[in-house]
Amino acid sequence: MKGTLSRAAIMAVGSELLTPIRTDTNSLYITEQLNRLGIEVVMKMIVGDDRRELAEAFRAARHRADLVVTIGGLGPTDDDVTREVVAETMGRALHEDGAITEQIRARFLARGFTTPMPEINRRQAMVPRGAAVLPNANGTAPGLWLERGNAAIVLLPGPPREMKPMLEAVISERLAPRAGGRGLFRRVLKIAGRAESDVDAQVAPVYGQWTHQAVPISTTILAVLGQIELHLTAAADHRAAADAALDVAVAALQDVLGASLFSVDGRNLEVVVGDLLRQGRLTIAVAESCTGGLLASRLTDVPGSSDYVERGVVCYSNRAKTELVGVSEAMIREYGAVSEPVAQAMAAGIRSRAGTNIAIGITGIAGPGGGTPEKPVGTVAVAVIGDEETRVRTFQFLGGRDMVKFQATQSALNMTRLMITKAGAGREWAERKSN
Amino acid sequence: MKGTLSRAAIMAVGSELLTPIRTDTNSLYITEQLNRLGIEVVMKMIVGDDRRELAEAFRAARHRADLVVTIGGLGPTDDDVTREVVAETMGRALHEDGAITEQIRARFLARGFTTPMPEINRRQAMVPRGAAVLPNANGTAPGLWLERGNAAIVLLPGPPREMKPMLEAVISERLAPRAGGRGLFRRVLKIAGRAESDVDAQVAPVYGQWTHQAVPISTTILAVLGQIELHLTAAADHRAAADAALDVAVAALQDVLGASLFSVDGRNLEVVVGDLLRQGRLTIAVAESCTGGLLASRLTDVPGSSDYVERGVVCYSNRAKTELVGVSEAMIREYGAVSEPVAQAMAAGIRSRAGTNIAIGITGIAGPGGGTPEKPVGTVAVAVIGDEETRVRTFQFLGGRDMVKFQATQSALNMTRLMITKAGAGREWAERKSN
Numbered sequence: 052m053k054g055t056l057s058r059a060a061i062m063a064v065g066s067e068l069l070t071p072i073r074t075d076t077n078s079l080y081i082t083e084q085l086n087r088l089g090i091e092v093v094m095k096m097i098v099g100d101d102r103r104e105l106a107e108a109f110r111a112a113r114h115r116a117d118l119v120v121t122i123g124g125l126g127p128t129d130d131d132v133t134r135e136v137v138a139e140t141m142g143r144a145l146h147e148d149g150a151i152t153e154q155i156r157a158r159f160l161a162r163g164f165t166t167p168m169p170e171i172n173r174r175q176a177m178v179p180r181g182a183a184v185l186p187n188a189n190g191t192a193p194g195l196w197l198e199r200g201n202a203a204i205v206l207l208p209g210p211p212r213e214m215k216p217m218l219e220a221v222i223s224e225r226l227a228p229r230a231g232g233r234g235l236f237r238r239v240l241k242i243a244g245r246a247e248s249d250v251d252a253q254v255a256p257v258y259g260q261w262t263h264q265a266v267p268i269s270t271t272i273l274a275v276l277g278q279i280e281l282h283l284t285a286a287a288d289h290r291a292a293a294d295a296a297l298d299v300a301v302a303a304l305q306d307v308l309g310a311s312l313f314s315v316d317g318r319n320l321e322v323v324v325g326d327l328l329r330q331g332r333l334t335i336a337v338a339e340s341c342t343g344g345l346l347a348s349r350l351t352d353v354p355g356s357s358d359y360v361e362r363g364v365v366c367y368s369n370r371a372k373t374e375l376v377g378v379s380e381a382m383i384r385e386y387g388a389v390s391e392p393v394a395q396a397m398a399a400g401i402r403s404r405a406g407t408n409i410a411i412g413i414t415g416i417a418g419p420g421g422g423t424p425e426k427p428v429g430t431v432a433v434a435v436i437g438d439e440e441t442r443v444r445t446f447q448f449l450g451g452r453d454m455v456k457f458q459a460t461q462s463a464l465n466m467t468r469l470m471i472t473k474a475g476a477g478r479e480w481a482e483r484k485s486n
Numbered sequence: 487m488k489g490t491l492s493r494a495a496i497m498a499v500g501s502e503l504l505t506p507i508r509t510d511t512n513s514l515y516i517t518e519q520l521n522r523l524g525i526e527v528v529m530k531m532i533v534g535d536d537r538r539e540l541a542e543a544f545r546a547a548r549h550r551a552d553l554v555v556t557i558g559g560l561g562p563t564d565d566d567v568t569r570e571v572v573a574e575t576m577g578r579a580l581h582e583d584g585a586i587t588e589q590i591r592a593r594f595l596a597r598g599f600t601t602p603m604p605e606i607n608r609r610q611a612m613v614p615r616g617a618a619v620l621p622n623a624n625g626t627a628p629g630l631w632l633e634r635g636n637a638a639i640v641l642l643p644g645p646p647r648e649m650k651p652m653l654e655a656v657i658s659e660r661l662a663p664r665a666g667g668r669g670l671f672r673r674v675l676k677i678a679g680r681a682e683s684d685v686d687a688q689v690a691p692v693y694g695q696w697t698h699q700a701v702p703i704s705t706t707i708l709a710v711l712g713q714i715e716l717h718l719t720a721a722a723d724h725r726a727a728a729d730a731a732l733d734v735a736v737a738a739l740q741d742v743l744g745a746s747l748f749s750v751d752g753r754n755l756e757v758v759v760g761d762l763l764r765q766g767r768l769t770i771a772v773a774e775s776c777t778g779g780l781l782a783s784r785l786t787d788v789p790g791s792s793d794y795v796e797r798g799v800v801c802y803s804n805r806a807k808t809e810l811v812g813v814s815e816a817m818i819r820e821y822g823a824v825s826e827p828v829a830q831a832m833a834a835g836i837r838s839r840a841g842t843n844i845a846i847g848i849t850g851i852a853g854p855g856g857g858t859p860e861k862p863v864g865t866v867a868v869a870v871i872g873d874e875e876t877r878v879r880t881f882q883f884l885g886g887r888d889m890v891k892f893q894a895t896q897s898a899l900n901m902t903r904l905m906i907t908k909a910g911a912g913r914e915w916a917e918r919k920s921n
Contacts, residue, residue: 067706069527071518071672072717076509083506092504093539097530104528104550111546115539237506271507282507343786344779347800351778354854354887362806365772365782365798367791371840375797375810405806419789452789 054201055231058093059085060116062108064124064133065209066099077122077214081207084222089232089286090118100130106140117202118226123209125192127172133206134195138179141199148184151176155191185221189213196225203229233286236293240281240304241314243465247274250308254281257303266296276454277461278320310474313465320464321349327471328359328409335467336405337363338376338397340388341415341431346460361405366397376400376412387426389414391443394432402436409437409470411463415446417455431459435466442466489636490666493528494520495551497543499559499568500644501534512557512649516642519657524667524721525553535565541575552637553661558644560627562607568641569630573614576634586611586619590626620656624648631660638664668721671728675716675739676749678900682709685743689716692738701731711889712896713755745909748900755899756784762906763794763844770902771840772798773811773832775823776850776866781895796840801832811835811847822861824849826878829867837871844872844905846898850881852890866894870901877901 061082063075075097082092093116098108105124112119124133138145152173159168175192178184185194185205190213195206205221207214242250251272258270258281271282283300287293301315313323328335337346347363350356366372369383377400378393386392397412415431422428429448434441444466448458468474496517498510510532517527528551533543540559547554559568573580587608594603610627613619620629620640625648630641640656642649677685686707693705693716706717718735722728736750748758763770772781782798785791801807804818812835813828821827832847850866857863864883869876879901883893903909 069517069530070706070717071514071521072706072708074509074511074514074530079506079509082504086506093534093536094543095504095509095532099528101528107546107550108529111542115542271502271505273507339779342783343791343795344774344782344798344800347779348777348783348891351800351802351852352888352891356778357802360778360800360802362802362810363779363800364810365779365786365795365800367786367795367797371797374839375799404809417786453787456783456787 053198053229054117056090056118056201056203056226056229057232058116059090059118059120060112061092061095062112062119062121063095063097063209064100064105064121066101066130068097068123069099075122077207077209077211080211080215081120081122081218083237084218085118085120085226086235086237086284088222088226088230089234090226090230091232100124100132102132102136105132105136109137109140113202113204119202119204121204121206122214123207125175125194125206125208127169127174127191131174134174134177134179137195137197137204137206138177141179141197141204143179143181143197145177145179147173147176148178149176151178151184151193158191185217187213188216194221196221233288234290234293236285236287236290236297238283238285238297238301238315239317240283240301240312241317241320242279242281242308242311243277243313243320243461243468245279245311247272247279250279250281250311253307254304257307258283258300261296261300264296266292268296268300276450277458310469310472313468320461320468322353324464324468324471325350325353325356325359327468329355331408331471333409333471334359334361334405334407335409335411336361336401336407337411337413337463338401339363339365339411339413340367340372340397341417342413342456342459342463343367343417345456346411346413346463349460349464361407362401364401372397376404389416389426389430389432391432391434391445394434395436395441395443398434398436398441409435409467411435411467413459413463415455415459417452417459419452429455431455431462433459433463433466435463435470437470440470442470488633488664489552491525491553491636491638491661491664492667493551494525494553494555495547496527496530497547497554497556498530498532498644499535499540499556501536501565503532503558504534510557512642512644512646515646515650516555516557516653518672519653520553520555520661521670521672521719523657523661523665524669525661525665526667535559535567537567537571540567540571544572544575548637548639554637554639556639556641557649558642560610560629560641560643562604562609562626566609569609569612569614572630572632572639572641573612576614576632576639578614578616578632580612580614582608582611583613583619584611586613586628593626620652622648623651629656631656668723669725669728671720671722671725671732673718673720673732673736673750674752675718675736675747676752676755677714677716677743677746678712678748678755678896678903680714680746682707682714685714685716685746688742689739692742693718693735696731696735699731701727703731703735711885712893745904745907748903755896755903757788759899759903759906760785760788760791760794762903764790766843766906768844768906769794769796769840769842770844770846771796771836771842772846772848772898773836774798774800774846774848775802775807775832776852777848777891777894777898778802778852780891781846781848781898784895784899796842797836799836807832811839824851824861824865824867826867826869826880829869830871830876830878833869833871833876844870844902846870846902848894848898850890850894852887852894854887864890866890866897868894868898868901870898870905872905875905877905 261268285293372378402410418428696703720728807813837845853863
């Protein structure tokens with residue numbers, strides 16, 4: 052019986068990962084999968100396609116971890132050295148596995164390449180003595196699994212669509228039976244319309260109690276553009292125990308956070324709003340100025356959104372505001388294009404034309420130009436009109452053009468969510484946020 | 487006189503960087519800066535806030551590099567151990583630098599905190615014997631510079647707005663005089679409407695000649711969604727020499743790639759199209775179905791785009807197609823909503839209403855639902871109508887909903903670019919791409 056595996060090192064291999072252009076992101080997915088089994092990632096290394104560097108890094112990784120996961124460097128070219136360096140470092144001879152060669156050859160034929168498999172691809176069929184081959188359903192490079200004593204080494208290919216299914220098979224067939232630690236299970240909660248410090252002051256006394264309970268839960272607060280995320284991580288022997296503890300924790304946070312908490316399952320705001328529209332058999336139309344179509348685009352990022360999105364208009368010129376949503380030149384002269392009356396008139400205009408239950412109007416100054424002392428860059432007026440209610444607010448967002456656009460759509464979606472759920476308009480939070 | 491520095495290891499410190507939520511990205515910026523000096527990054531490591539792990543990783547990094555750059559772990563709490571571990575590993579005693587303590591204290595006062603500096607912040611004033619202090623203009627944690635023999639170690643804080651100015655000062659004051667290698671200078675070229683293998687086959691014979699010239703240029707080809715990027719990296723003693731060689735290289739690639747090359751200075755396609763519209767004093771309006779506003783949003787991501795974007799409409803329902811751009815129900819019945827005649831009618835309808843020089847119509851099936859054997863998911867028809875010409879094409883894109891939406895907007899922008907520059911419609915490339 053082999054010992055348990057609890058400490059992992061992840062090594063990403065590839066000279067392109069040491070340039071300013073790219074870095075490893077595969078390790079995030081791998082970490083999530085290993086953490087669920089209770090295997091902690093104690094270090095990550097990124098090395099180039101250099102035999103000596105790779106050998107030294109591999110030795111350092113083995114020294115500190117009982118599971119080493121390498122990513123990349125399994126291709127057929129001279130730059131792909133992971134297989135050979137690992138075999139050499141572990142003192143295992145390589146031999147060609149004829150079955151793999153035939154599989155790669157068949158793959159070339161099946162894909163209709165006019166040339167047969169190049170001889171160079173035979174390198175991918177080389178297997179270190181004692182290693183198990185991990186089949187690759189989506190590419191030519193098979194993975195490898197090696198053991199020495201209680202330690203294990205996994206060699207995975209770099210392309211995510213090849214790496215992920217191979218890792219999943221390794222997890223269920225080889226790692227899960229040997230993972231001794233408590234698994235880590237995460238849940239992501241999302242909060243809109245509030246500041247990080249404000250949320251943390253409110254929830255810290257709550258989550259502070261969870262770190263020493265039978266199923267401990269650690270909490271991380273992250274400020275992402277336009278929303279605050281709470282990442283809860285429960286450590287438990289089984290998923291069921293973690294879920295039970297997480298359910299209690301989420302309920303406690305729901306009590307404290309109230310309507311500002313919009314997602315307890317990782318769903319984005321446009322998905323949450325889409326689900327509410329669908330459940331209520333409601334339709335929506337939007338009239339945008341400064342967000343330039345981003346709100347319509349986010350709403351239509353959701354599969355099936357054609358069931359509730361009727362139309363959108365981007366009124367970038369004043370003439371378009373008049374023609375598309377009936378905002379008069381006189382109104383623009385009186386209040387300015389960026390004003391609550393114009394936002395409300397845009398919403399009313401698109402609503403009557405589209406015949407939807409809900410309509411949104413947005414007008415603002417995305418920057419970098421166009422700001423004035425009274426209406427600086429980042430000033431955005433949003434109006435949401437429903438069957439029973441109208442809500443209008445002015446926000447003052449910080450950041451560059453992209454950030455202002457995104458935050459404006461986030462606030463418009465959140466106002467829509469609060470209106471559909473008949474929650475408070477949240478003006479109080481918005482005022483705190485804009486300070 | 488100290489020896490030159492040529493090989494760097496970057497260590498990012500922080501347990502949060504070993505979770506599935508976050509990873510190091512600071513190293514990309516640091517790599518770019520070091521590469522310009524001719525210092526190669528030979529490895530990157532990511533370790534947690536653990537004294538023993540950090541000490542072992544630091545020893546491994548020093549073993550392989552003559553410059554070690556650490557990021558993070560310089561804060562005032564028990565979790566911030568970089569300063570102490572580096573001092574201990576190098577056998578340097580720590581002493582409190584009274585001047586730093588006073589600076590931190592003054593900073594707390596200046597920021598109007600109601601409480602004075604907590605005593606815990608004195609940890610940030612601890613300096614290893616022989617180290618130089620790197621001032622932090624944007625935070626309390628000073629950086630540190632240490633030398634031993636010919637090797638150097640730099641400790642930087644984690645927040646980018648503190649790290650970047652500190653690194654820039656270290657570069658000019660300490661690293662530039664000791665960087666012996668040739669600097670690396672990059673240029674990014676972008677290509678639309680072609681497949682990676684196709685581009686590579688065409689340009690490989692060209693860039694293959696540059697690797698052994700006086701100022702060698704290495705080339706990396708990257709397939710990014712909707713475009714191909716060529717990253718040229720010149721190694722030269724001075725920026726002027728690199729620029730001269732890169733100018734020649736770019737001209738050679740322009741000759742070979744012709745109109746498919748849309749950017750030689752990193753500009754995105756929406757910026758290139760915006761610049762063309764502005765130069766030609768042209769205006770534009772768009773009518774979108776499957777892209778749901780993403781095309782308008784990309785066009786309006788560009789500062790000053792209100793000068794040429796007149797309006798956009800998102801006709802998600804058939805009724806909206808009729809009301810907003812005059813596409814008749816009969817036409818939709820005859821050709822289907824996803825068809826070249828409907829795309830063209832959408833473009834014509836928005837163009838006559840908006841009175842713009844150029845108009846774009848897009849209709850397609852973004853998926854995952856809605857596909858048929860004749861018109862599978864990913865089928866998108868795009869029409870561009872200008873003052874002198876109409877171009878209409880049907881594409882077949884691969885990938886999920888987001889990817890289809892993005893590629894459709896990319897193709898629409900590229901058709902617009904080619905029309906304005908009076909280049910070929912590029913149908914030949916599109917057909918290759920869709921195979």
